Amino acid sequence: MHDGVEDISAEIRRPKLDYPFETVPTPGAGDAVEIRPGVLWLRQPLGGPLGFINVWALADGEGWAIVDTGLQTRETAQAWREAFKGALGGKPITRVIVTHLHPDHIGLAGWMTRKFDCRLWMTRLEYIQCRMLVADTGREAPEDGLRFYKAAGWDEESIDNYRHKFGGFGKAIYQLPDSYRRLTDGEVFRIGDHDWRVVTGNGHSPDHACLWCEELGLFISGDQVLPRISSNVSVFPTEPDGDPLTDWLTSLAKLKATVPDTVLVLPAHNDPFHGLHARLDHLMAGHERQLGRLEKSLAEAPKRSIDVFGSLFARPIGPELMGMATGESLAHINCLIGRGRVVAEQDGDGVTWYRAA
Incomplete structure (x- = not known):
């Protein structure tokens, strides 16, 4: 799962990836590492187990195009101010991707x-x-959300925790612009001296944009491909019957068919690496293995979504990970339902039980 949880497919032999910058000091606040001429790697603070997010500056005429920004915090804003004066040389930002x-x-x-x-x-x-x-900020938790987590088997303490935390998404986001420039899958646009192609993916988020520059041999992967951790793929109360895991697996196969294995992958977390196709194969195989374990578990006895954590995750799930783990469990369950391998039944208390078909 993303956000620092151990890679859930770790029991499958991990591919040996190449990290060409592992001997180079990682960028500190206000500093940057040059990946290619006109392509800079910066890191912004996150706190928590991940610690940082990688962001990228691409030379764009007389300024810089920025890819991803970090959280809205005083520490991140100050790190950017230092970067504007330091690594980015006082040049303006031309666009934020x-x-x-x-x-x-x-x-x-x-x-x-x-x-x-x-x-x-x-x-x-x-x-x-x-x-x-963002518009949910400050709202009370909706009834649909309460029913969703009750159906998952949450107890009252966990549901109260959901009520308390609901509406916090927008607190880490500066007020969004009221207009934007749309990116579309397959679109090619120019940044500075180079063309970049948009390659979208689904599952971790609804329409995630990656950027591929064939000339530079670079692939900015965001969270769509990470080298050491597995991005969270979850079902949420807004779409309880969604099948994001099928979307995710389809997207990984699409990336393998579209982007060559020779690229240097620039991920949002961990370090730049070579070995895109091996990592994609590893991620897909890991989820298929989990689906097999989950189906076997549901053949033994009907279970709620919170009862299958042991089949999916390599570490115990505490209260801080309850929502993420439930969402990911349901993603695997809904994938098996879509394949005709699992059926769902709701009891008189509104709790959903799943069994192998």
Whole structure:
């Protein structure tokens, strides 16, 4: 799962990836590492187990195009101020490109676009859904959400925790711009001296944009491909019957068919690496193995979604990971339902039980 949880497919032999910058000091606050001429690697603080997010600056005429921004925090804003004066040489930001809607990627996009009077670039569904989630800030938890987690088997303490935390998404995001420039899958656009192609994926977020520059041999993967951790793929109360895991697996296969194995992958977390196709194969095989274990578990006896954590995750799930783990468990269950391998039945208390078909 993303956000620092151990890779759930770790029992499958991990591919040996090549990290060409592992002997290079990673960038500190305000500093950058040059990946290629005109391509800079910066890191912004996150806190928590991940510690940081990788962001990228691409030379764009007399300024820089920025890919992803970090959270809206005083520490991140100060790190950017130091970068503007230091690694970016006082040049303006020409555009802010955001891979997807999660706060560690879009958090300071509104701040930066206003500061430099430039445009936000992202896919339509990511922009619209982000605005929708930000609009929930300060709302009470909806009845649909309470029913969703009761159906999953949550106890009252866990549901009260959901009530308390609901509406916090927008707190880590600076006010979004009221307009944006839409990115579309397969689109090619120029940044500075080079063409970049948009390659979208689904499952971790609704329409995640990756950027591929064939000439430079670079692939900015965001959270769509990470080398050491597995991105969270979850079902949420807004779409309880969704099948994001099938979307995710389809997207990984699409990336393998579209982007050559020779690229240097620039991920949002961990370090740049070679070995894209091996990592994609590993991620797909890991989820298929989990689906097999889950189906076997549900053949033994009907279970709620919270009862199958042991079949999916390599570590115990505490209260801080309950929502993420439930969402990912349901993603695997709904995938098996879509394949005709599992059926669902709700009891008189509104709790859903799953069994192998």
